[in-house]
Amino acid sequence: MGAQEDIKTLNTDDNNVSTKTPHAVTMIEAINLALHRAMYCDPNVVVLGEDVATNGGVFRATVGLKEQFGHKRVMDTPLAETLIAGISVGMAAQKLRPVAEIQFMGFIYATMEHIVSHAARLRNRTRGRLTCPMVLRAPYGGGIHAPEHHSESTEALFAHIPGIRVVIPSSPTRAYGLLLSAIEDPDPVIFLEPKRIYRMVKQEIYDDGVGLPLDTCYTLRQGEDITLISWGAMIHETLQAATQLKKQGISAEVIDVATISPLDIDTLIASVQKTGRCIIIQEAARHCGVAAEISASLQEQAFASLLSPITRITGSDTPMPYLRRENLYMISSQDIVDAAIKIMEAP
Amino acid sequence: MQYTTTPYQQKQFINEDGLCVTPLTSHLDNAMLLESYRAMVMIRTFDQRVVALQRTGQMGTYASCLGQEAIGTGIGLALGAEDVFLPYYRDQATQYLRGVPLEQQMQYWGGSEWGNHFTGVAAQDFPNCVPIATQVTHAAGVACAIKIRGEKRCALVTCGDGATSRGDFYEAMNLAGVWQLPMIMVVNNNQWAISVPRQIQTGATTIAQKAVAAGIEGFQVDGNDVCAVYDAVHYAAKKAHSGKGSTLIEAVSYRLGDHTTADDATRYRSHEEVNEAWKREPIKRLQTCLHQKGIWSENQEQALLSECKQEVEKSVQAYLKHEEQPVSDLFDYLFEETPPHLVTQKEHAQQKWSTLGGK
Numbered sequence: 001m002g003a004q005e006d007i008k009t010l011n012t013d014d015n016n017v018s019t020k021t022p023h024a025v026t027m028i029e030a031i032n033l034a035l036h037r038a039m040y041c042d043p044n045v046v047v048l049g050e051d052v053a054t055n056g057g058v059f060r061a062t063v064g065l066k067e068q069f070g071h072k073r074v075m076d077t078p079l080a081e082t083l084i085a086g087i088s089v090g091m092a093a094q095k096l097r098p099v100a101e102i103q104f105m106g107f108i109y110a111t112m113e114h115i116v117s118h119a120a121r122l123r124n125r126t127r128g129r130l131t132c133p134m135v136l137r138a139p140y141g142g143g144i145h146a147p148e149h150h151s152e153s154t155e156a157l158f159a160h161i162p163g164i165r166v167v168i169p170s171s172p173t174r175a176y177g178l179l180l181s182a183i184e185d186p187d188p189v190i191f192l193e194p195k196r197i198y199r200m201v202k203q204e205i206y207d208d209g210v211g212l213p214l215d216t217c218y219t220l221r222q223g224e225d226i227t228l229i230s231w232g233a234m235i236h237e238t239l240q241a242a243t244q245l246k247k248q249g250i251s252a253e254v255i256d257v258a259t260i261s262p263l264d265i266d267t268l269i270a271s272v273q274k275t276g277r278c279i280i281i282q283e284a285a286r287h288c289g290v291a292a293e294i295s296a297s298l299q300e301q302a303f304a305s306l307l308s309p310i311t312r313i314t315g316s317d318t319p320m321p322y323l324r325r326e327n328l329y330m331i332s333s334q335d336i337v338d339a340a341i342k343i344m345e346a347p
Numbered sequence: 348m349q350y351t352t353t354p355y356q357q358k359q360f361i362n363e364d365g366l367c368v369t370p371l372t373s374h375l376d377n378a379m380l381l382e383s384y385r386a387m388v389m390i391r392t393f394d395q396r397v398v399a400l401q402r403t404g405q406m407g408t409y410a411s412c413l414g415q416e417a418i419g420t421g422i423g424l425a426l427g428a429e430d431v432f433l434p435y436y437r438d439q440a441t442q443y444l445r446g447v448p449l450e451q452q453m454q455y456w457g458g459s460e461w462g463n464h465f466t467g468v469a470a471q472d473f474p475n476c477v478p479i480a481t482q483v484t485h486a487a488g489v490a491c492a493i494k495i496r497g498e499k500r501c502a503l504v505t506c507g508d509g510a511t512s513r514g515d516f517y518e519a520m521n522l523a524g525v526w527q528l529p530m531i532m533v534v535n536n537n538q539w540a541i542s543v544p545r546q547i548q549t550g551a552t553t554i555a556q557k558a559v560a561a562g563i564e565g566f567q568v569d570g571n572d573v574c575a576v577y578d579a580v581h582y583a584a585k586k587a588h589s590g591k592g593s594t595l596i597e598a599v600s601y602r603l604g605d606h607t608t609a610d611d612a613t614r615y616r617s618h619e620e621v622n623e624a625w626k627r628e629p630i631k632r633l634q635t636c637l638h639q640k641g642i643w644s645e646n647q648e649q650a651l652l653s654e655c656k657q658e659v660e661k662s663v664q665a666y667l668k669h670e671e672q673p674v675s676d677l678f679d680y681l682f683e684e685t686p687p688h689l690v691t692q693k694e695h696a697q698q699k700w701s702t703l704g705g706k
Contacts, residue, residue, distance in 0.1 A: 046495065072495050078525060083484055083518035090488015090502075093473070094431075096495070098488075117478050118485070124680040126474055127464040131683070163681045186683040215686055262686040 022204035027197055030172035030205060031061045031137075034179040035099065037209045039069050042097060045183060048075040049084060049101030049137075058103055059139060059198060085111035085136065089118045092134040092188075099183055105140035105192065106149030112157070119188040120163030132188045135179075139195035141233050141283055143330055145323040152320060153232070153284035158190045159261035159293070165189045165214055166261040170235035172203040174258060177212030184211060194233035214259050217267040223253035226340055227271040229294060230281040231257040234331060238281050241336035248337075250344055260290045268294060269302045276307035277343050281336055286314040308343050357567040357599055360574035363627040365635025374581060375574045377642050383424060383573040384637060385651060387416040387630050390440040392655040393449050394604075396663060397456060401608040405667065407458045412437040414571070414603030417629035418505075418535050420444065421576025421598075425584060426503055431493075433473040433486045433504040437535060441505075445469040449662035459672060460680075480510035483532060487519040490528035490593075501529040501587035503580070509540025511554050517561075523593035524562035530593045531583040536570065537602035538624075542615040558595035570598030571629040603628065674700045 025033065039045045047065055049057070053076040056063030066074040077084050081102055088098040102108045115136065122132045142151035158166045167182055167189055169175035175193070182189040220235070221242050230238040235256050242252040253271050257263070272278050278298060280291040291312045298310055313336060315329050360369045394413055400406035412419060419440025426432060432441060439452055446467040455462025455475065463474035473489075476482035486504035493500045510516055511534055523530045534554050538545045551557060558565025564586075568575040576598055583594035601624035605612045612621075637643035678685060678693040685693070 075491075078518070078521055080514075080518040080521070082514055083487070083522055086481060086484020086515060086519065087488030087491055087522065090485040090490070091492045091495075092488075093485070094471070094489055094492035096492050113478060113481060114484070118481060123682070125460055125463055127460050127676070128680050129464050129470065130473070187681075262688055265688070 020206075022206050024202045024204050025172050026199045026202055027169065027172045027175045027193070028059055028061055028199060030176040030203075031179055031193065032063060033205070033207050034176045034183075035062060035065060036068065037207055038099070038180055038183040039065060039073065041209055042183075044095060045097045045099060046073045046075065046091065047099050047101070048077050048088070050077060050079055050103050052076060052101050057101060059195065061137070061193075062101065081107050081110035082114065085114035085119070088134040088136065089114055089122065089132055092119075092132040093122065093130045097133050097135075097183055099135045099137060102136060102138040104146075104150045105138045105154060106152050108136075108138050108154075111136065115158065115164065115188070115190070116161050120161050123187065124163060131186055133186050135182045135189045135191050137191045137193060139198070140192045141194045141196055142320050142326055143196035143233065145326060148322060151326070153282070153315065155192055155232075155260055156284060156289045159290055163187070164261070165259060166192065167214055167259050168192045168194065168232045169258065170194065170197070170232055170256050172201070173205050174212060174218065174256070176205050176207075177210065178214065178258065180209065181211030181214050185214060189214070192232070196233040197236055200236065215262055215264055216259065217264045218256040218258050219253065219267065219271070220256055221252065221254040223251040223275065225251045225275055226277040226279065226343060227253045227255065227268070227275045228279050228281065228336065228340070229255050229257060229268060231260060231290075232283065234281050234283050237331060237333040238336060240333035241340065244333065244337050245340055248341070250340060252340060257290070257294070263294070263297070265294075265297050265301065268298060272298055272302045273305040276305055278306075279311045279313060279336065279339055279343070281313045281331060282315070283331060284315055285317045286312065287317050289314055308346055311339055311343060313339055357569050358575050358579065359569040359572050360578065361572045361632055361636050363571070363632055365632040365639060367636065371574060372578060375578065377640065379424065379577065380574075380633065380637060380640070381642065383417075383420050383577070384630070384633050384643075386420045386423065386440055386444055387573065387633065388651055389655045389658065390416050390419065390443060391630060392652075393443075393452075393659050393662075394439065396659050397453060398604075398608060400453075400663065405457075406453070407456055408607050408609045409456045410436045410607045411604035412439050414624065414628050415535055415537055415600050416440050417573040418533065418570045418576050418598045418600060421573045422503060422505070422533060422580050425577045425580035427500070427584065428468045429500045430584065431471050431473075431486075431489045431500065431502045432469070433482045433489065433502060434475050435479075435482060435505045435507060435510065435535070436475040436477065437507075437537075438475070438505055442469065442472075445472060449659060450665040453662065453666040454669060457666060459669070460676070461672065480506055480513035480515040482506065483510070483519040484515045486530055486532070487522050487528055490523065490530035491526070493529050494526070499588045501531060501584055503531040503533065503584070505533045505535055507540060508534060508536040508538065508545050508548055508554060509543065510534070511557060512548055517557075520558065520561040520563065520593070520595065527590070527592040529587035529590070531580065531587060531596065532593070533580070533596045533598055536597050536599050538600075539602045539606070539612070539616070541606045541610060542612075544616075553597060555595060555597040561595075563593045563595060565595035565597065567597045567599055570600035571627050571632070573629060573633060600629075601627065
């Protein structure tokens with residue numbers, strides 16, 4: 001077990017990260033901090049993907065990991081997404097905790113056979129004998145004027161699959177805490193990072209290694225009149241909309257779903273029971289999206305509280321346009337404000 | 348300049364007539380030959396019994412390993428207890444030799460996930476893999492873990508000739524080459540991927556030569572000669588254990604049965620071809636060899652057949668007595684901690700099934 005000793009030796013180095021003072025960091029920096037912290041705390045955590053080691057990832061999420069933890073634990077793989085997912089399953093079955101990066105969600109489809117047919121089912125198929133504690137990270141979503149296949153929001157594809165968690169942070173704080181919990185989770189997690197807000201805001205976070213709970217929604221703003229439900233980058237527009245609505249005398253509650261599967265429906269039900277009105281905002285295409293699932297569940301379980309039909313604001317059922325007309329697809333805070341006012345004004 | 352591809356020569360110790368054509372190396376001793384023979388006869392007895400169970404409605408769809416017993420047996424005997432085995436789905440012999448009881452193999456084919464709950468030597472082995480070739484990338488991942496930890500173990504994965512057309516096979520073999528992984532790939536070239544014959548599966552002269560592009564060693568062995576399979580796996584495991592990388596072994600055999608019990612191979616191949624293939628099957632030649640070496644008698648043969656029949660029958664009886672899984676098993680193994688929506692769904696299912704008498 002020579003390599004394990006190597007790993008321990010690496011961990012005795014100071015990782016140059018203080019847990020006592022807060023860091024003002026962007027989301028991408030928070031992800032980088034969480035990866036450092038996870039690798040520092042658990043020698044079984046390994047990072048793999050395309051360009052993640054020497055280059056530090058195309059968005060720099062993994063920068064510095066190879067220097068600190070060595071090439072045995074931070075691996076530049078060949079350019080093969082199916083392979084990345086497949087070897088992660090194999091490593092996880094051997095009780096490593098692989099954190100694999102898919103460079104963009106548009107290239108994640110090659111991994112789906114391994115996620116759907118193996119990662120999600122290994123524990124069930126072997127009745128608990130083999131497990132799959134892997135994390136598959138991918139930047140997702142539009143709004144950065146990227147080439148084709150670099151802007152999709154297809155989280156619903158994974159949310160449909162039993163046996164995996166699908167987690168989406170919407171702030172540096174939640175990126176840090178949720179990623180740590182995803183890595184510690186004993187089951188596979190798809191961790192989708194809204195790249196449009198990778199560097200949008202800074203938040204002060206303590207790099208204390210404390211994770212945030214998965215399987216729970218986060219209420220970001222309390223309100224009485226209407227519930228605005230969203231996740232990922234759209235949280236930004238949703239919070240802006242809530243601020244604008246406040247000026248017009250409408251009190252909006254904003255909930256970040258964060259873990260879209262399994263869904264914490266109870267928090268959403270409680271909010272809708274309070275407000276009686278609800279808009280679900282998703283960047284993804286409309287048909288069979290996560291908003292549809294949330295809407296159906298609320299209708300089943302909170303019907304008596306509803307003062308108006310549940311509304312969805314979504315992308316259109318088209319591919320994301322090329323960058324010159326990307327703006328046609330994206331949702332603005334004004335879209336949310338308009339929809340909320342219309343609901344409030346309805347008899 | 349002339350460009351050529353060197354043809355590969357199949358390694359063989361015992362030919363189809365039971366003659367030793369290559370001197371047996373020291374580990375191919377009498378004890379190994381007798382153990383191989385016993386395992387192959389056991390698995391053929393088992394295989395035929397399971398097909399019969401399927402025909403009488405007591406078994407799910409089953410993939411027979413008829414004719415390929417030498418591959419599974421050679422692997423099972425040569426692979427170490429510390430190594431990890433990743434099967435495709437005609438690996439009954441290897442699983443048997445790694446301690447997976449026949450009864451548990453029947454549980455798997457009979458439709459219970461508990462058939463994959465291996466213990467002992469096989470505790471880290473993967474279960475049978477239905478999506479073709481995906482297990483090859485898992486094996487590369489297992490080999491990565493072994494290499495990262497610096498352990499003296501290896502991963503051995505099997506697949507069919509059809510699987511070598513798939514991306515997973517190429518991607519995993521490519522990684523095995525570039526990362527020098529402790530991994531062995533054994534291709535059960537049984538000539539048929541359901542109805543598609545080997546010659547229209549790939550334009551490559553051999554499957555073994557696919558290893559060249561990945562920068563690893565690849566060669567053919569006679570997959571119906573248990574000694575050739577054993578020797579090749581033994582060699583490749585030693586190589587993997589000493590950090591010298593990966594090996595592709597193309598074990599040339601023939602699928603004497605249908606693809607599965609749901610298939611009818613007479614639709615796409617001739618009786619003549621199958622009859623020809625029976626002349627090369629693995630068990631008869633080893634029996635001839637044992638007789639020639641003077642270490643086998645007709646009495647021993649009869650005793651073995653009776654022993655195999657008894658062991659298989661005992662397993663069948665145990666299999667048939669298995670109780671159904673409780674309703675909760677459907678929900679309890681998705682996550683380490685069952686989330687609320689599954690708890691609710693489980694309660695509904697339990698209520699529904701309890702009103703139907705729990706069946």
